[in-house]
Amino acid sequence: MVAVVFPHLDSVLVERVEREGDALRVIARSRGELMPCPTCGIATGKVHGYYRRRLADSPAGGAPVVLELVLRRLVCSNLNCARQTFNEQVPGLAERYARRTPLLATLVGAAAVALAGRAGSALLAAAGVLLSRTAVLGALMALPSP
Structure with a gap:
């Protein structure tokens, strides 16, 4: 299970x-x-x-x-x-100094790119991930530049 x-x-x-x-x-x-x-x-x-x-x-x-x-x-x-x-x-589960698994970090990063701040935080809260708007913005700033 x-x-x-x-x-x-x-x-x-x-x-x-x-x-x-x-x-x-x-x-x-x-x-x-x-x-x-x-x-x-x-x-x-x-x-x-x-x-x-x-x-x-x-x-x-x-x-x-x-x-x-x-x-x-x-x-x-x-x-x-x-x-x-x-x-x-x-490997693949816990990066050094990370507070989130790579799977959750990908989800937060996608929401941050799409919506950023408050809207990203609200979308993640609906999915069951409780993060502040500043945490979502921090995840956005941590992503590599395209």
């Missing part, structure tokens, strides 16, 4: 989906595969610790969705590497 409603989450293991008021909270974790160090490129699976990351996701059934990822902080196995630990990234 989860694979039908959230097909873009196939790169993580979905543990559970909870209802929180009007929103849905999807709790997922990484698959535990070896990850390459961003500095030296040597793959490692040695875990230093875990951390939680919360991302806004595209709405499901008109309800806002919050994706809560439990990711690993890994230790580089190369003793000569300048970076000793690094955070696990989920």
Whole structure:
């Protein structure tokens, strides 16, 4: 059922989906595969610790969705590497420093290009994405110039 409603989450293991008021909270974790160090490129699976990351996701059934990822902080196995630990990234699902999944960012960007400010915010609210007009304008300004 989860694979039908959230097909873009196939790169993580979905543990559970909870209802929180009007929103849905999807709790997922990484698959535990070896990850390459961003500095030296040597793959490692040695875990230093875990951390939680919360991302806004595209709405499901008109309800806002919050994706809560439990990711690993890994230790580089190369003793000569300048970076000793690094955070696990989920390609295609969580960009660095992002607050939204790429799927939601595309939706917000399309609404921002078409309508901008208040109108874009109103359209997104009807779809289940609650953003202020300034957030919509910020998403518009972050898009590359055509």
